[in-house]
Amino acid sequence: MARKKIIAGNWKMNMTPSQAVELVNTLKPLVANDDVDVVFCVPAIDIIPAMEAAKGSNIHIGAENMYFEEKGAYTGEISPAMLVDAGVKYVIIGHSERREYFAETDETVNKKVLKAFEHSLTPIICCGETLTQREQGVTIDFVRQQIKIAFLNVTAQQAASAVIAYEPIWAIGTGKVATTAQAQEVCKAIRDCIAEIYDEATAAAIRIQYGGSVSASNASELFAQADIDGGLVGGASLKPDFGQIVNY
Numbered sequence: 310m311a312r313k314k315i316i317a318g319n320w321k322m323n324m325t326p327s328q329a330v331e332l333v334n335t336l337k338p339l340v341a342n343d344d345v346d347v348v349f350c351v352p353a354i355d356i357i358p359a360m361e362a363a364k365g366s367n368i369h370i371g372a373e374n375m376y377f378e379e380k381g382a383y384t385g386e387i388s389p390a391m392l393v394d395a396g397v398k399y400v401i402i403g404h405s406e407r408r409e410y411f412a413e414t415d416e417t418v419n420k421k422v423l424k425a426f427e428h429s430l431t432p433i434i435c436c437g438e439t440l441t442q443r444e445q446g447v448t449i450d451f452v453r454q455q456i457k458i459a460f461l462n463v464t465a466q467q468a469a470s471a472v473i474a475y476e477p478i479w480a481i482g483t484g485k486v487a488t489t490a491q492a493q494e495v496c497k498a499i500r501d502c503i504a505e506i507y508d509e510a511t512a513a514a515i516r517i518q519y520g521g522s523v524s525a526s527n528a529s530e531l532f533a534q535a536d537i538d539g540g541l542v543g544g545a546s547l548k549p550d551f552g553q554i555v556n557y
């Protein structure tokens with residue numbers, strides 16, 4: 310069965326609650342496309358107003374992060390149950406900005422992935438190499454290691470429903486997009502890695518996005534690649550361009 314494309318916006322630390330409502334209302338008619346899954350991953354405080362604004366549309370409101378504990382003395386964190394209660398289905402896990410600025414590691418990513426599945430949330434699991442790693446020729450080894458650790462103790466059934474976002478760090482927010490060949494090569498290597506860990510059926514089912522300076526002008530070529538099932542989009546998800554990306 311063909312994999313349904315999934316195109317997710319990552320708003321990062323942008324948009325106040327009232328701006329979030331305005332942006333959802335602006336983008337709603339532009340992203341009305343039932344052939345793809347459309348997700349807006351928004352700051353925690355925007356989830357509920359964005360969800361209200363998106364009601365009746367095809368937009369899923371997702372989260373940008375969550376903690377791996379159930380509840381308790383973890384000041385400032387958001388629990389999976391809070392997300393579920395708010396109506397969230399998708400949550401970004403292990404974005405490179407969280408790894409860089411908030412000390413997330415492959416191990417905490419794995420804990421979050423397991424916890425997300427425990428609560429029937431779909432994780433959008435981020436991976437990707439630095440420019441130095443690419444130049445050193447270790448991209449595939451590095452990304453395979455990130456994937457293997459992220460999926461430790463994850464069942465095949467859970468893995469089949471996951472989303473992976475391959476995001477070369479050097480392409481995030483830089484305007485420097487990976488070539489379609491580079492993006493396809495790594496997305497295929499990730500799918501092969503999933504086949505090694507699980508089986509061909511799981512690898513064929515899992516959805517793999519490309520992320521890193523996706524724009525209205527490069528989306529169609531990227532999403533046409535055999536192993537690229539959509540995109541994780543930062544900057545362009547805050548603009549009407551996101552409508553063009555969704556309708557690539």
Ligand code: PEP
Nearest residue numbers: 481482520521522543544
């Ligand atoms: C991202 O934040 O995941 C991202 C890919 O950002 P941008 O599209 O702005 O490069």
